[in-house]
Amino acid sequence: MTHSLPPHRPDTVYFFGTCLIDLFYPQAGLAGMELLRRAGLRVVFPPAQTCCGQPARNNGYMDEARAIALRQMEAFPQDWPIVVPSGSCAGMMRVHYPQLFAGRPEAPQVGAFAARVYELTWFLVHVLDLKLEDKGEPVTVTWHGSCSAQREMGVVDEPKRLLRSLTNVTLVENPRETECCGFGGTFSVKQPEVSAAMVSDKVAALESTGARHVVSGDCGCLMNITGAAAKARRDLTGSHIAEFLWERSHGRP
Amino acid sequence: MDAHNSAGQTHGINSAHKPRGDFTARAPAALANPTLRANFRRAMDGLMTKRAAQFADRDAWTALRARGAAARANALARLPELLERLEDRCTANGIRVHWAETAAEANAIVLAILREAGATRVIKGKSMVSEEIGLNHHLEAHGVTAVESDLGEYIIQLAGEAPSHIVMPCIHKNKAEIAQLFAENIPGQPYTEDVDSLTAAARRALRQRFAAAEAGISGVNFAVAETGTLVLIENEGNGRLSTTLPPLHIAVTGIEKVVERLDDVPPLLALLPRSATGQAITTYVNMISGPRKPDEKDGPREVHLVLYDGGRSRVYDDAELRDTLRCIRCGACMNHCPVYARVGGHTYRFVYPGPIGKILSPQLEGLDCAGDQPFASSLCGACSEVCPVQIPLADILVRLRQEAVRPSATPAVKGGGSQAGLAADLGWAGWRLVYGHPALYALVSRLLARLGNLIPASVPMLRQWTRFRTKPRFAARTLHELAARGGFDRE
Numbered sequence: 001m002t003h004s005l006p007p008h009r010p011d012t013v014y015f016f017g018t019c020l021i022d023l024f025y026p027q028a029g030l031a032g033m034e035l036l037r038r039a040g041l042r043v044v045f046p047p048a049q050t051c052c053g054q055p056a057r058n059n060g061y062m063d064e065a066r067a068i069a070l071r072q073m074e075a076f077p078q079d080w081p082i083v084v085p086s087g088s089c090a091g092m093m094r095v096h097y098p099q100l101f102a103g104r105p106e107a108p109q110v111g112a113f114a115a116r117v118y119e120l121t122w123f124l125v126h127v128l129d130l131k132l133e134d135k136g137e138p139v140t141v142t143w144h145g146s147c148s149a150q151r152e153m154g155v156v157d158e159p160k161r162l163l164r165s166l167t168n169v170t171l172v173e174n175p176r177e178t179e180c181c182g183f184g185g186t187f188s189v190k191q192p193e194v195s196a197a198m199v200s201d202k203v204a205a206l207e208s209t210g211a212r213h214v215v216s217g218d219c220g221c222l223m224n225i226t227g228a229a230a231k232a233r234r235d236l237t238g239s240h241i242a243e244f245l246w247e248r249s250h251g252r253p
Numbered sequence: 254m255d256a257h258n259s260a261g262q263t264h265g266i267n268s269a270h271k272p273r274g275d276f277t278a279r280a281p282a283a284l285a286n287p288t289l290r291a292n293f294r295r296a297m298d299g300l301m302t303k304r305a306a307q308f309a310d311r312d313a314w315t316a317l318r319a320r321g322a323a324a325r326a327n328a329l330a331r332l333p334e335l336l337e338r339l340e341d342r343c344t345a346n347g348i349r350v351h352w353a354e355t356a357a358e359a360n361a362i363v364l365a366i367l368r369e370a371g372a373t374r375v376i377k378g379k380s381m382v383s384e385e386i387g388l389n390h391h392l393e394a395h396g397v398t399a400v401e402s403d404l405g406e407y408i409i410q411l412a413g414e415a416p417s418h419i420v421m422p423c424i425h426k427n428k429a430e431i432a433q434l435f436a437e438n439i440p441g442q443p444y445t446e447d448v449d450s451l452t453a454a455a456r457r458a459l460r461q462r463f464a465a466a467e468a469g470i471s472g473v474n475f476a477v478a479e480t481g482t483l484v485l486i487e488n489e490g491n492g493r494l495s496t497t498l499p500p501l502h503i504a505v506t507g508i509e510k511v512v513e514r515l516d517d518v519p520p521l522l523a524l525l526p527r528s529a530t531g532q533a534i535t536t537y538v539n540m541i542s543g544p545r546k547p548d549e550k551d552g553p554r555e556v557h558l559v560l561y562d563g564g565r566s567r568v569y570d571d572a573e574l575r576d577t578l579r580c581i582r583c584g585a586c587m588n589h590c591p592v593y594a595r596v597g598g599h600t601y602r603f604v605y606p607g608p609i610g611k612i613l614s615p616q617l618e619g620l621d622c623a624g625d626q627p628f629a630s631s632l633c634g635a636c637s638e639v640c641p642v643q644i645p646l647a648d649i650l651v652r653l654r655q656e657a658v659r660p661s662a663t664p665a666v667k668g669g670g671s672q673a674g675l676a677a678d679l680g681w682a683g684w685r686l687v688y689g690h691p692a693l694y695a696l697v698s699r700l701l702a703r704l705g706n707l708i709p710a711s712v713p714m715l716r717q718w719t720r721f722r723t724k725p726r727f728a729a730r731t732l733h734e735l736a737a738r739g740g741f742d743r744e
């Protein structure tokens with residue numbers, strides 16, 4: 001487990017929205033912030049934040065990744081927890097930032113920064129012990145956890161626990177839950193056929209549950225899965241877990 | 254790195270296989286082959302299930318894995334010293350030790366040993382290093398017949414193919430394909446898909462080869478420095494026959510296979526078959542500690558150990574890349590790899606396929622030759638998660654990507670920079686400019702929110718994306734805008 005509990009329940013948190021959410025899924029980001037605010041926290045969204053830098057790191061451009069990482073660290077100067085609605089970006093900041101700066105003068109600050117990074121659902125479950133009242137119609141959903149959420153952030157059960165706590169939601173787990181959906185950032189366009197084969201299998205596995213809606217904690221996976229489902233004219237929609245939880249427990253933000 | 258390497262020679266680049274990065278070009282054909290897809294999917298699913306059953310206890314797995322990783326890491330940390338000790342102990346046991354820097358040297362050494370013994374009929378146990386150096390080909394070219402005795406290796410030898418998996422070399426073939434191959438190649442064998450009948454046919458054919466063999470060639474799983482013992486595990490008994498029946502046994506292995514003590518072997522033995530095939534232990538565990546002694550009735554009269562470098566000392570020289578050499582060749586990383594499971598081993602076109610191949614091939618053969626390999630991954634990390642010796646495969650993939658686009662000052666990997674290009678450099682410079690300047694990012698992101706959906710699907714990245722997925726839609730307002738509107742604090 002890469003997370004550890006903060007010493008006491010914080011009253012202020014930072015929110016890191018991620019670049020993908022900023023442009024394509026802002027409602028998911030907003031829903032995450034609303035969930036935190038409703039739980040009584042002051043939620044700070046520093047406008048100087050941009051991207052965690054993972055695209056550059058994953059493609060081998062370490063100088064570029066480091067430059068962007070440093071800008072993010074400047075944007076989050078207080079020692080408040082940084083909540084991230086993505087296992088992938090959280091993993092970058094929590095796990096890979098320290099690797100990127102290992103042996104460099106910035107290493108101690110980077111380590112302290114990384115320790116403040118939390119994946120959203122883990123934070124909701126373990127730090128806030130969030131209770132949700134389900135105001136939605138009965139629905140069956142399945143869950144897709146991202147590779148980085150599972151393997152870098154150790155987030156496996158938390159989102160499913162939240163989904164199960166909703167009284168009108170039936171969660172049906174899919175047979176290939178731990179297998180990659182084939183997104184992998186630029187992998188999806190650099191190895192288009194392999195990526196397509198992976199996502200088409202993923203869509204089939206999700207559909208095999210009988211659910212027509214998939215919930216995920218990572219918008220990269222969602223964009224890939226729902227994009228492939230739509231292209232293949234499958235009856236499968238998706239939403240980010242923050243948006244799903246917020247809509248069920250409140251109504252559209 | 255060690256006294257035995259002759260200086261100034263190129264590292265074991267095997268000219269026999271020098272494919273140029275064509276994984277991307279080859280993948281579609283494999284993906285479009287339903288038999289191959291089904292064969293791999295079925296096999297990998299089975300292997301994953303069996304492995305999971307062996308490691309059901311998370312704590313036991315974590316503890317065992319830590320011991321295995323420590324044993325391998327310790328061996329590598331003291332590799333030169335342990336190799337010398339291994340040579341001393343082996344020599345004292347009567348095993349003759351040879352050092353080969355390149356594939357050509359290794360092949361020449363084996364051939365010379367065979368010639369000196371007058372051996373032209375060789376029976377082989379399974380050895381990936383012999384694939385790496387192209388040994389069969391070399392021997393054949395020099396009048397030596399080498400017959401593979403591992404059932405899977407025997408099958409692909411009949412088919413004239415290369416292994417598609419490091420543990421199960423013919424995993425790409427189904428029963429019907431094997432039945433066909435046997436009916437065509439084994440005299441008197443009718444077409445049958447009955448597994449017992451197929452194995453019996455192979456056994457009959459191979460028994461004759463064993464009886465006639467003048468030498469046996471095998472690989473090594475672990476070479477114990479403390480005792481000069483060669484550990485070889487297998488399921489069919491062919492390894493034991495290859496190493497005991499013929500009067501001459503030649504073991505060929507990579508220098509990284511050394512472990513310090515006999516005590517290091519049990520955790521590794523517990524990890525390897527469990528990770529590989531989901532077996533608690535293999536049917537045979539051979540511990541070879543020398544040729545036949547005067548009062549013994551069987552065993553080879555001569556045992557040789559060829560220790561092959563083949564670029565490994567270069568891998569060893571880099572502290573981060575060195576972890577690659579911990580590998581015990583269990584194949585779990587490929588069994589769990591979503592890319593490997595879909596394209597199969599031959600698409601990689603290197604001796605080692607799958608995740609371990611993606612990190613090993615570029616290091617052994619050079620990024621100029623295998624530079625596409627580290628990019629053939631979604632970095633999902635399934636490999637790192639199951640590796641029994643904790644090799645951070647996904648991180649090494651990223652490191653090799655770095656070497657491929659921006660080689661380190663002192664080049665760590667041969668052929669570094671092979672994937673570098675002006676267009677990519679400019680692209681990343683632009684990316685850095687935008688994401689490194691919040692004001693500029695605010696402008697660009699708001700512009701994209703307003704106009705981004707007008708970008709045609711034909712621009713390069715989107716063109717690939719939209720072949721299989723719908724075009725992503727930019728939201729009308731960015732989260733930055735919505736957060737400000739929603740009354741969230743800025744600091």
Ligand code: SF4
Nearest residue numbers: 580581583584586640
């Ligand atoms: S890298 Fe790890 S998982 Fe893959 S073959 Fe080697 S030891 Fe096994």
